[in-house]
Amino acid sequence: MAELDRERIDHRFKGLPPDAEGLTLGELAAQRRSLFDGGFTTPVLVLSEEALDHNLGLLERYTAEHGLVFAPHGKTSMAPRLFARQLAHGAWGITVAVPHQARVAHAFGVRRIFLANEVVDPAALRWIGRQLDADPDFTLLCYVDSVRGVTLMDEALRAAGTRRPLDVVIELGAGEQARTGVRTEAECLALAEAVAAVPSLRLVGVAGYEGEVPDADPERVHAWLRRLVALAADLDAAGRFADTQEIVISAGGSAWFDAVADVFAEIPELSAPVMKLLRSGAYLTHDDDHYRRITPFNRVPAEGHLEPAFRLWAQVLSRPTPTQAFLNAGKRDAPYDLGLPHPVAVRSARDGSVRDPSPGFAVTKLSDQHAWLSVPAAEPLEVGDWVALGLSHPCTTFDKWPLIPVARADGTATSFVRTFF
Template sequence: MTESPSRPLPTDPAAGHGLPTAPLAALDSAPVEARSVPDGPTSVDRIRAADLHLSDLWLPAVTLDQAALTHNLDRFARWCAEHGVDLAPHAKTTMAPRLWSAQLERGAWGLTAATVAQARVMRRFGVPRVLIANEVVEPAQLAWLADALADPGFEPLCLVDSVEGVRIMENALAGAARPLPVLVELGVAGRRTGVRDPEQALELARTVAASPRLTLVGVEAFEGVFPQRRDDDSPDRVRAWLDRLYDLARRADAEHLFDEAAEVIVTAGGSSYPDLVSDALAEPPELSRPVRRIVRSGCYVTHDDLFMERASPLRSAADDDPLRPALSCHARVLSRPEPGRALLGVGKRDVSFDVDLPVPRAVLRDGERIPLADGARVVELNDHHAFLDLSAPAEEAVRVGDVVELGLSHACTVFDKWPLIPVLDADGRVVDAVRTLF
């Protein structure tokens, strides 16, 4: 499907060499409308050569911190190695092939996709293995999977959670070159997909094992459906629920339901509780096949100031070498219409707001960075305006024309708003850019 990987020309050291050169180079040279750079359309290659600084960008601008990005990529790869788990990061967080390349270079077993459309992009850039974390029942998407199964260099996997879904998949894959590897998904009552009852899950595993079009290769769960916080009983509920994974795998193996698989995959682990998953999977049962333990965290790449900083096991309050926020937004103060209120030129079209509103970090003025530790709070977002409430001492620190540096929450709903994100070094120079493909 693609050329064999070869080493690309040196660019951002975070980018890595985990994917083939040619599609990455083509993406970097392709023009794109990028609203935060002075000239457009532009490309990653042109930005690398332009000698830009943060002060040259059109605001609002979401940027990536080069040092924090590299640190996070390295730190989580080490964490996985220390805990004896493989990583299939949820690549929908960034939909950025150069960041996928960095993750694969650092040892990722494969990538996780939420949709077949995302998996299609991953295959186009040479990703060798993609776990689609859903049951696929769309006829056209199953036709794509049937075609992909003819490619010996690409291994797609997906989930199943119903006999009806299995029958739809069987019919659509009748002409496929090989069976599709699938994992039975365990779910939580009242939440999203997955078999609710362990007995029904075992029955579904029997159905898959009897299918000539599917191969049962493992069991899966997503504990992120529980509240993602550490200050209540949520971690205990997660631990109790995760115990079902090995129990299901053990019972299915006892009935020889994995006989067509080379190994048994047991996977869970979003970005909030990978430590609980690694603990739950620390002592695999003796099965007829080797057990591969996989976590699927995605938000670690950039971490954040709020959501992940509250929940991640590598948050600053819980680890001596924590993940660092790598995403920022810079916005201009447009108006001070009344005491205690400033309006920033940034809104819902630019930053995440589904979990938390942005947090003001500092004012940037005349080369000086003035921290806003107290007295400044974003209380509302319109499409293109942020309402910043101010009290002492921040009241006196914020002026019309200032630039406010904002920390963000939940990277997944930031990346999808920006087709090109500048990467800054410690001096605010634009040293690279990351393309996204949502």
């Protein structure tokens, strides 16, 4: 984190004050500038300090109470400062999706990485092998879902001279129309034999992603999770985990972690202790649309609630007609793959007062650098006013912003989150 604080501010980082150029991020954070009169330019994406604290604490409590080990999916943010906060709140490690993301996490000191994907790239496997051999305390697990993949991994690791075996988990596919993963239990058993036949790999568990269950509902998701647990028990009975001191069973996106908690509580006693590994990542920032609608806390409200942490502040550039206005934020700034942004607050350029948008005030379209607003004719929106947009889908928000201020509710910027995509 000290290294991140020493990075110099320049033209690479949109939204930051032009007069802060040359300062380090740590120096700018120490100035406690206001988003609204401290020189920040629009559009500017902001993370709420209070919402982050709330969400971090909630999932720390939830996973502890349900006996789950937590490795939140870091590909959501690719932000080492947020990795550090998650680890400080009890996370076992960080989940990533591709080897580049593993390299970023490792470079910033993450010692336990769950790579929730197949890896067959020889260059990536050489890098993984070097890290495993160089650091006996470094842990990395990844998926396998084919005999061909096992062969490619073994060839690459042996060619690199890797001495320490790479831990792998068999990925069980979530259905015929799902993404990656083995489709049948018989194929899983054959794959386990293939892993056992090569010295470069060690089978330590099973995993998958219940969010890919076709036509997902509680009954179908619970049924697939029970298949995953039964697969682990079958492999254990066949002696396939004899070389590991802990059996990994992992699932858990951000839509069904309540089902994961339910089913993982039913895991029978196996030949070794079980690591019940949850990987939900979108909880950290939540959102104002997609994840707000699908959060498990909607189904079990007694467990708590998550807070949206993102606000994209943009300015009104034009109001060419009484019912139309344009903001200076567009596709380059806001996600739009799961839903358009929507206005949640308006800040007057005249007096700094903040109010709720009028009913019918909405974003109807995004251009590259403009948000199209539909506004009621009586809405007192003026050119120069600031509009806060709530966003949908954090996974495609972070990748648009290499540097994001973290601010308190009063607008004071307290730190900066650097992303690496």
